[in-house]
Amino acid sequence: MFIPFWLLLLVALIMCGSEVSERNYPDPYFTRGTRQEKEVLNNLFALLSRENDEGAARFSLVREIANEYRRLNDYGRLINFLSGWVDKHPGDPFNTYYLFMTAYAYLEQDAPPVAALFFKMIVKNHPDLIVRNESIHRICLQQLINLEEKPEQKIWCYEELLSRFHEQNENDMGVTWFMLGQTYEDVGEWPRAISAYTQFLRYYGAVVPGFPNAYNYAKQMVDFNNSTKNWTFDNLDSLVEAIKRDLDNGNTWSIWQYRARVNFFARSWVQTDSDDSGMAEFNLSSFRGGKLHYADSLSEGSNSNEAYLRTWGWSQFTPIWYFYFRKIYFPLDPDIHGRWEWAGVYYGERF
Secondary structure: OOOOHHHHHHHHHHHHHHHHHHHOOOHHHHOOHHHHHHHHHHHHHHHHHHHHHHHHHHHHHHHHHHEEEEEEEEOOHHHHHHHHHHHOOOOOOOHHHHHHHHHHHHHHHOOHHHHHHHHHHHHHOOOEEEEOOEEEHHHHHHHHHOOOHHHHHHHHHHHHHHHHHHOOHHHHHHHHHHHHHHHHHHHHOOHHHHHHHHHHHOOOOOOOOOOOHHHHHHHHHHHHOOOOOOOOOHHHHHHHHHHHHHHOEEEEEHHHHHHHOOOOEEOOOOOOOOOOOEEOOOOOOHHEEEEEEEEOOOOOOOOOOOEEEEEEEEEOOOOOOEEEEEEEEOOOOOOOOOOOOEEEEOOOOOO
């Protein structure tokens, strides 16, 4: 039977922790090294053996011994020492910090699954500590978000951050709400995803790493969810046919009724999606320069999810418009998901 490497490490940790707890410091295992290293460790352990108070002095000695192992890149002894200490002193008020150091030691040993177990254990089973103005629980949750593979576990982490750490800055709050929405999408919890995106929109200007258009994405999802969606078409062919028919008739008023009522845009090709260039309500006929024309077929670049129709005959300043059609992505409503909408206009010739 195959046994994962991280599980072997965990078993070894438990065995070593139990074994260490029965030892009396200093132990040759914990003080070995060069003459100078032995001297430093022996002195630290001698001081520790005389410190019975569970206060700052003992904490400083335990941390200094662990830091000495870290300076030596000896993460095996660091893990054994700290896990043994926690096992032998279950009431130590600083055990949260010692387990926190142990978790990071496993990260240094390239054992992230074991580190994740420790981070989770700290949050669920040990009181929080504030070190250098930072909450250990908060750092553990942030680490777990990166280490956990199951979206359900990530959701738990995001919800813990939001419910317990209201004091985090606005950008962090916004990022957490957006990523919670993304993770709810991953598990198909669409109503909760919409709710998370609604909260995210309160933090205008929040910068979400890896999602430069986060605000536009969330706004489109929320606005579309709250709309009637009565402008959509069953398929692309019926939408294009309706547009072409009214272009033939020069009926700009009727054409305008086909537009998406939310998230409709009008921009040049050089503008990006982040440019909030929504088309305001206006009389479409005022942009008409003469008889309106359209290409016989959809433009190059059209595919199963989006399509472009080249039209011309508009105002002399921008006579060429490309109508942009988009398949609707909205799994929350199966009756709407997969339908088509006229989502916007691109001004000018396509590059």
